[in-house]
Amino acid sequence: MTLPTEPIGSIPRPSNLQKALAEHAEGRLAEAELRTLQERATADTLTRLEQLGCPVLVDGEQAKPSFATYPLTGLTTLDPNGAVIPFADGHARQLPCLTSGPFRYQVRAETYLRDALRHTDRPVKQAVIAPSALSLLYPGEPIEGYSREEFLRDLADEAETDIRGCLEAGAHSVQLDFTEGRMSLKLDPSGGVLDDFIALNNEVLGRFSDQERARIGVHTCPGGDHDSTHSLDVDYAGLLPRLFQLKAGNFYLQLASESDPERVLEIIAGQLRPEMRVFVGVTDPISATVETPEEVRDRVLLAARYIPVDQLGTCDDCGFSPFADDTSTSRDLAFAKIEARVLGTALASTALGL
Secondary structure, three states: OOOOOEEEOOOOOHHOOOOOHHHOOOOOHHHHHHHHHHHHHHHHHHHHHHOOOOOOOOOHHHHHHHOOOHHHHHOOOOEEEEEEEEEEOOOEEEOEEEOOOOOOOOOOOOHHHHHHHHOOOOOOEEEEEHHHHHHHOOOOOOOOEOOOHHHHHHHHHHHHHHHHHHHOOOOEEEEEEOOHHHHHHHHHHHHHHHHHHHHHHHHHHOOOHHHHOOOEEEEEEOOOEEOOOOOOOOOOOHHHHHHHOOOEEEEOOOOOOOOHHHHHHHHHHHOOOOOEEEEEEEEEEOOOOOOOOOHHHHHHHHHOOOOOHHHHHEEOOOOOEEEOOOOOOOHHHHHHHHHHHHHHHHHHHHHHOO
């Protein structure tokens, strides 16, 4: 037995793909040419992760426009002026909002997974967007003929299909990206919005069996875009007790960038259930400094003081490039940090006698 270790999802796109994305957006590159470059980048990502000894692979989201908006690609019933997500450095991301119903995913994560599985026989994890994030698409004013309640029912059905498709296609695990959880406490310190998010996600997760939920996880972090976050200043203590109410078997938690990780580990220890595994973040994608394997080992050994080793795993704090146009972290830097995570987790496993 060794401690499991998994990436979160996105890895910076190679420079030729970044250039191609810009040219495609300007109408100077055909869709087929872009897809060819995305497939090559996916194959290269999987190969490099294999070479680093990663036991579980990801496609690096090389073909996704962003971790959050992939289901919307090609959807015509959208207004670009939706919810705004402000980041600490002053920049913002803006979601679109829905203009009419019914709501249907245009692209499913299963398509990315099947493309990845053509390039490897190793276990592949697939990230999907949590339904709570997409609930932000519904505007403040009701849509005529399509109520919020109808939208949420459609959204839950679509999210279930997205997850189930990945499980049936052979995903090692499926990870719901839930970065809006911590941010919600900034928007609504009372926790009402967070409670609504948890209820919606549990409506979907509750449709799966115990065996299926053992392969489903939830990732939370304070956001990561252009080397900035949207909610690192929000106390984890307000999020974690509610987060662990989610009906998932695995939890992927940003921890390396926390100012007081031991305090967070104490909170985690008080919330553990026997069926849960907690993957703690041991590398910080926002930092330009590559962690050493020894630093990673020490972070894991600290976590093992609070989390039983049979319920412990490691991960990166966040994806390295959740939005396709984010070039703040280089591709080589991301792989160097992933290598440190893999090696450091192995060192910790040895130190723990596993």
